[in-house]
Amino acid sequence: MADAVQSKGTGLLVDQEADQGLGARLVYVGRLLWRDKSGLLGLIMFLTVVFSAVLAPWISPHPPLKQDLRAAKRPPMWAAKGDISHPLGTDNLGRDLLSRIIYGSRVSLTVGFFGVLIAGSLGLVIGLVSGYAGGRTDNIIMGGVNLILALPYLVFVVFIAAILGRSLINVILIFGFTDIPIFVRITRGEVLRLRESGFVESAKSIGAGRLRIIFDHILPNLLGPLITIATFEMSAMIFYEAGLGFLGLSVPPSVPSWGNMLATGRKYLTIYPWIATFPGLAIVFTGLGMNLFGDWLRDALDPRMRRMKR
Amino acid sequence: MQRYILSRLLQSILILFGVLFIIFFMLQATGDPVSLMVSRNASPEEIEAVREEMGFNRPLIVQFGDFIAGAVVGDFGDSLRHKQPAMDLILERLPATVELATTALLMAMLIGIPLGLLGGSNPGSVWDSLARGAGLIGQTIPNFWLALILIIVFAVKLGWLPAFGRETWQFLGITLPTRSVILPAFALGLFTMGQLVRFTRSAVMEIRSEDFVRTAYSKGLSDRQIYIRHILRNAAIPLISIIGVQFGYLLSGSIYIETICSWPGLGNLLAEAIGNRDFALVQAIAFFTSLVVVTLNLLTDIAYGLADPRIRYGD
Numbered sequence: 001m002a003d004a005v006q007s008k009g010t011g012l013l014v015d016q017e018a019d020q021g022l023g024a025r026l027v028y029v030g031r032l033l034w035r036d037k038s039g040l041l042g043l044i045m046f047l048t049v050v051f052s053a054v055l056a057p058w059i060s061p062h063p064p065l066k067q068d069l070r071a072a073k074r075p076p077m078w079a080a081k082g083d084i085s086h087p088l089g090t091d092n093l094g095r096d097l098l099s100r101i102i103y104g105s106r107v108s109l110t111v112g113f114f115g116v117l118i119a120g121s122l123g124l125v126i127g128l129v130s131g132y133a134g135g136r137t138d139n140i141i142m143g144g145v146n147l148i149l150a151l152p153y154l155v156f157v158v159f160i161a162a163i164l165g166r167s168l169i170n171v172i173l174i175f176g177f178t179d180i181p182i183f184v185r186i187t188r189g190e191v192l193r194l195r196e197s198g199f200v201e202s203a204k205s206i207g208a209g210r211l212r213i214i215f216d217h218i219l220p221n222l223l224g225p226l227i228t229i230a231t232f233e234m235s236a237m238i239f240y241e242a243g244l245g246f247l248g249l250s251v252p253p254s255v256p257s258w259g260n261m262l263a264t265g266r267k268y269l270t271i272y273p274w275i276a277t278f279p280g281l282a283i284v285f286t287g288l289g290m291n292l293f294g295d296w297l298r299d300a301l302d303p304r305m306r307r308m309k310r
Numbered sequence: 311m312q313r314y315i316l317s318r319l320l321q322s323i324l325i326l327f328g329v330l331f332i333i334f335f336m337l338q339a340t341g342d343p344v345s346l347m348v349s350r351n352a353s354p355e356e357i358e359a360v361r362e363e364m365g366f367n368r369p370l371i372v373q374f375g376d377f378i379a380g381a382v383v384g385d386f387g388d389s390l391r392h393k394q395p396a397m398d399l400i401l402e403r404l405p406a407t408v409e410l411a412t413t414a415l416l417m418a419m420l421i422g423i424p425l426g427l428l429g430g431s432n433p434g435s436v437w438d439s440l441a442r443g444a445g446l447i448g449q450t451i452p453n454f455w456l457a458l459i460l461i462i463v464f465a466v467k468l469g470w471l472p473a474f475g476r477e478t479w480q481f482l483g484i485t486l487p488t489r490s491v492i493l494p495a496f497a498l499g500l501f502t503m504g505q506l507v508r509f510t511r512s513a514v515m516e517i518r519s520e521d522f523v524r525t526a527y528s529k530g531l532s533d534r535q536i537y538i539r540h541i542l543r544n545a546a547i548p549l550i551s552i553i554g555v556q557f558g559y560l561l562s563g564s565i566y567i568e569t570i571c572s573w574p575g576l577g578n579l580l581a582e583a584i585g586n587r588d589f590a591l592v593q594a595i596a597f598f599t600s601l602v603v604v605t606l607n608l609l610t611d612i613a614y615g616l617a618d619p620r621i622r623y624g625d
Contacts, residue, residue, distance in 0.1 A: 143324075146321075146325065147325050147328040147329070147332075150325045150329075150600070150603065150604055150607060151329065151332075151600055151603070152558070152559075152562030152563070152596075152599040152600055152602075152603045153562075153563075154562060154563045154565060155562050155563075155565070155580065155595065155596050155599045155600075156332075156596060158565060158580065158581075158584060159333075159336065159584075159592055159596050160336065162584045162587075162592065163336060163337065163339065163346060163589075235450075239452050242452060242454075242455075243452065243454055243566055246454050246566065247565070247566070247569070247581060247584075249584070262454065262455065262458070265458070266458060266570065269458055269461060269462065269466075270461075270462075270466050273462045273466070276455075276458045276462075277458075277459065277462070280452070280455030280458065280459070283452055283455060284450055284451055284452070284455070287449070287450035287451075287452070288446065288450040291446060291449050291450050292446070
């Protein structure tokens with residue numbers, strides 16, 4: 001809201017919505033979403049996944065770990081030997097695939113959310129320091145960032161995961177720490193750009209201190225780009241987590257996760273193809289939702305893009 | 311230009327030393343690297359023997375010095391499992407990965423660049439929707455799942471393509487790929503295809519609205535001339551860097567596809583080495599792929615500098 005106050009103070013009205021309260025802003029965002037149906041669709045898809053993760057115990061038809069060997073390897077309900085009690089069929093141990101997919105969303109979202117939270121908050125702080133301090137500090141930080149970004153990501157993630165061993169915390173830490181450079185780079189770039197901008201200049205000229213400039217003028221403007229990147233990074237982490245699970249390097253095999261389900265499905269690929277198909281579809285669904293929403297968010301939070309589009 | 315190349319070269323060497331540092335100390339991060347390599351029920355004598363054999367009983371700094379000295383000449387020690395120098399194993403598997411990554415890149419370029427051009431030059435058309443769709447698909451379908459689905463459809467159901475293994479064809483002493491590469495390469499290249507479509511499309515759209523294109527139109531140049539002379543030329547320069555980065559990504563990111571399709575390349579070797587807890591080999595692969603990626607980035611930057619004078623004089 002700082003920019004709204006500021007534009008009032010200087011009398012320069014940059015954007016119409018900047019001059020309104022929070023409620024009016026939300027209405028405005030809602031209207032923007034309604035205008036761009038793909039962003040709305042993405043948000044709905046993502047929220048579907050979030051709700052199924054939260055409501056998993058109530059909406060799953062079966063407990064995700066319950067084995068029933070008599071019902072093992074059952075195809076989805078629309079296939080010839082399918083059965084309505086297992087809508088997407090069962091795996092090799094007779095566990096219900098739909099229930100496991102619903103529970104699996106918990107692992108994916110937890111890894112994505114906390115991974116992005118760690119990477120985003122540390123990246124923000126480091127990026128602010130780097131952009132603001134400049135000089136040697138900036139050089140050292142950017143050297144580290146360029147080093148990590150130059151590594152073949154997948155090889156190193158697999159390497160670290162193999163050393164640390166299978167647990168949810170380890171996976172979160174791996175993604176949380178290896179993803180910091182992305183956020184550092186974005187934050188630093190924005191800080192350098194904003195520092196030269198007119199409104200920071202004018203804040204300085206009326207005697208605003210460094211902290212006030214950071215909190216009132218830099219941080220609010222960083223929020224947009226950071227949230228956008230966070231959306232894409234979260235979907236990337238969900239992919240990578242599933243990939244690690246597929247190689248047997250993510251959460252322990254007893255935990256229902258999309259990656260672990262794919263690993264099982266791969267073993268039975270040619271005889272019971274549905275075991276690998278559905279968890280993969282869940283990953284695609286989540287990724288598609290987050291990317292559609294992220295694309296929309298990028299345009300919506302950047303007024304320049306918005307004007308270009310219409 | 312020479313100064314530009316030299317400074318980029320020095321930067322790359324620094325990065326490689328950083329890589330060696332990371333690779334070495336990562337194994338120490340758990341406290342005792344030997345515990346990673348032996349099975350859970352190994353006797354104390356066996357553990358001691360491995361510690362002795364791998365030289366883990368020496369001071370850390372000596373080990374690190376040794377590691378660096380070996381790495382500079384490409385010696386990462388022997389693979390615990392194969393009892394062979396790790397680098398030999400890597401070089402043996404390299405051709406398969408190069409074949410896979412190159413095919414994947416070519417497929418991605420052949421589909422991605424034309425689609426991006428068509429989409430970007432006809433905004434709002436069917437081509438544009440196709441291009442946007444392809445860009446989104448590349449970003450949202452994980453390659454490991456795509457490979458599984460392609461196997462189900464094209465190998466199991468239709469029987470058109472082989473799904474597993476690599477077959478080559480010898481012609482005048484040269485090893486050539488066969489159709490066994492098509493399925494894994496397509497799955498591997500999908501993400502790159504999406505990136506190329508997205509990038510080409512937005513570059514073309516941006517350049518189309520530049521002043522020099524308007525000037526070219528007002529001079530009465532034909533569409534064809536404008537596209538070839540002004541738009542394609544300007545889009546090609548940044549495209550070089552995308553392609554360079556993507557080739558590195560393809561060469562180092564084939565672990566899933568190679569595992570799924572039993573493709574005998576580096577990714578497969580890495581998965582195997584991790585399964586066997588053969589960390590000397592894992593370290594060697596991590597360094598080798600880093601070397602490949604860093605070298606590719608360096609070459610890309612040089613090519614970029616050659617093509618665009620703003621870059622080489624800019625910094």
